[in-house]
Amino acid sequence: MNLKRHLIKISAAAAIAFTGVATANTVNNSAAHHVQAATKTAKVNAATPVMTSYYNGKATGKTLAAGSSYKIKGQAVDASGVQWYKVGKDQWIQAKNVTVIKKVAKKPVSQAPTSTTATAAAQKVINLAKKQVGKPYVYGAAGPYSFDCSGLTSYVYSNAVGKNIGRTTYVQLNAGKRVSVSNLKPGDLVFWGNYHVGIYLGNNQYIHAPQPGQNVTVASISSYFYPSYGVRVL
Structure with missing residues (x-):
């Protein structure tokens, strides 16, 4: 009788120990992958x-x-x-x-600019920029067959309206008056920090040379890749 009770206690202890190990492993895995x-x-x-x-x-x-x-x-x-x-x-x-x-509120697309009116000069910039769609991104290239982001903007402004805005984003961000994204107008430069630039087309769209492996394209402003500010050159 005593031996039977002893065996029962050993079995119960083993079950508890096994359960404890399983629980510990579950907790560790949960902490690692939560x-x-x-x-x-x-x-x-x-x-x-x-x-x-x-x-x-x-x-x-x-x-x-x-x-x-x-x-x-x-x-x-x-x-x-x-x-x-x-x-x-x-x-x-x-x-x-x-x-x-710090925590920031998601910027809905509705906060993006809605201006669609372009001046004559801005329309020339936009028209020439659209003609570059499909041309490949090449780092350091400034046209006419390939571009990087600031190469595209410098080429378009120079050839569309004879405006020298500089070759790099670091120069172009000082090429005109800085404006908020909500006040962008067609033809404005649109910046992401000081590392990327495009041309605002109106109707929440911009044109840019994205990155290696991609071509010049038209894109829409989104909360996922929201611009930092604009620069009004014209």
Whole structure:
């Protein structure tokens, strides 16, 4: 009888111990792979590769430029204790490469400018810019067969209206009067920080040379890639 009770106690202890180990493993895995919602913004400190996942993810081939900012849509810590931020669908970056800035409200597209009236000079800029659509992005190129972002804008302003706005974004951001995104007019330069520039077309659209592997294209202003400011040259 005593032996039977002893065996029962051993079996119960073993079951509890096994359950405890299983629970501990579950907690550890949960802590390692838990994704939390977030509403802050990450400012990229250095060129940062984008992965498909924070856990055994693959490279997407996309790199976020230094100085760019992205809304953090989620955050997680992988099994190695490395913190990651989600900046888009299947797009994750390591937290060590960014600075988290204060919470900002999502800027709806409705806040983007709605001006559609272009001056004669601005229309010339827009018309020439649209003729470049489809030409490839090549770093350091300023036309007429390929462009980088500031190469496109300098080429268009020079050849459309004879206006020299400089060759680089660092010069072009001082080529005219700075205006808010909500006050953009057709023909204005539109900037993302000091690293990217395009030409505002009106109706919430702009034209730009995006990045290597892509062509000059027309895009719409969105909260995901919201401009920093505009510069009125004309």
